[in-house]
Amino acid sequence: MDILNPKVTVLMPVYNCELYIKEAIDSILNQTFTDFEFLIIDDASTDKTVSIVKEYNDCRIELIEKPVNTGYTNSLNYGLKVAKGEYIARMDGDDISLPNRFEKQIAFLDANPEVVLCGTAVKVIDSDRVIRYPEFNDYIKLEFLSQNCIVHPSVMIRKSILDFYSISYDTNKEPAEDYNLWVKLLNYGNLYNIQEVLLYYRVHSSQVSQKRFNLQVESSIETQLELLDFIHNGKDESLSSLLNKIFRNNKYSYKDIMFFNQLKKDLLLANKSEFFEPNGFEKYLIQTEYKIINSYFIKRDNFNPNIFFQFIACKHKLMSKMSFRTQMKIFLKSILFWNVKKT
Incomplete structure (x- = not known):
């Protein structure tokens, strides 16, 4: 040596x-x-x-x-x-x-x-x-x-x-x-x-403090933004806010759906250089989109007719597809003003 x-x-x-x-x-x-x-x-x-x-x-x-x-x-x-x-x-x-x-x-x-x-x-x-x-x-x-x-x-x-x-x-x-x-x-x-x-x-049995967990989440989001910046030049508050929600499994808004609809097009176009393997990247975007629309249109606590009209307005723009049965559930719950009963 x-x-x-x-x-x-x-x-x-x-x-x-x-x-x-x-x-x-x-x-x-x-x-x-x-x-x-x-x-x-x-x-x-x-x-x-x-x-x-x-x-x-x-x-x-x-x-x-x-x-x-x-x-x-x-x-x-x-x-x-x-x-x-x-x-x-x-x-x-x-x-x-x-x-x-x-x-x-x-x-x-x-x-x-x-x-x-x-x-x-x-x-x-x-x-x-x-x-x-x-x-x-x-x-x-x-x-x-x-x-x-x-x-x-x-x-x-x-x-x-x-x-x-x-x-x-x-x-x-x-x-x-x-x-x-x-x-x-x-x-x-x-x-x-x-x-x-x-x-x-070794994985320790002791729990990570909430403060340290929050710091880890924030750091990870910043790193994911840096990774997307390889193809999508320039971070913005809307992208950061949406990634925060995706990472934390938070509730989404209809505005988030519309924003992601444009973002996915921009990202697919920006990935023409194939920094990300194309099929895998498209699959990632489809999975992310489904996570957002599933949260907003299906796993929501309350419904009204406007929810179904919003679904119809964006349905044709989605990469991920919903079954006819799921679409009917959204329709029925929307016209019935269905709400989750809190216990």
Whole structure:
């Protein structure tokens, strides 16, 4: 191993991980691929995390102790700055990497220089659940329109791309900073998910605070807007407002339906460059449209004749189609002024 020029930098920010950190460290030190430096960045832990790390005597481990807690994303960006490896392998202090994880990811990245990031399938610890997201770049991009589909601690990233284009995690996007970084990287190469489970991923039973959940939702919406901006130049408040509703499963207005009707045409035309795989993108728009019209015309709490007239006015413009039976239900409920009875 070349200490000054390792093939891989393992980047593992930690904070109060005393229950799991030994398993995490051992899983890295037991990799079949051994040419790496192992940066463990402690964010001013108040438990035994640091003392456990200091028990190890391995020249590949470099423990960086932050005197003040400044946050997860801050630790990540510091690690990217000081990393010496050709590749950055992410790891969290409560997960477990399988022994051949690095060997397989490095082999793939070495053989595919157009790929800038490689994730893997993961198995949830203490369960039979396997998370396996889309494999190829075209389908990853489509999935990004709805959700993050790359597991953060499973990734290996080509550091030369981060350095050359001055890319780092956006601290304002935490706790969805990874999702935002993946979308940025689409500018510079392909993303890929190995379909083999190479990481055991821990899901904690503790509930995420409502405040943090709201921040994650807001960050994800901003990232989805950035993704659509690859083809639809220029964000506007109407698009942002509609995405907010779609992401949160909120109620829609008739104005939303009319806006989306024009938006889908604009987006299909803008995608002539085929940034998004055309058939998959059209399917995404159809599914989104159905979600909106289903909420407004079917799952509403009250009806009146105007609802049916609105449906007739926009029916021929819809990509998604409703059955005759469903249309009759809308008609009957509308003329009967049908209302949901509250209990």
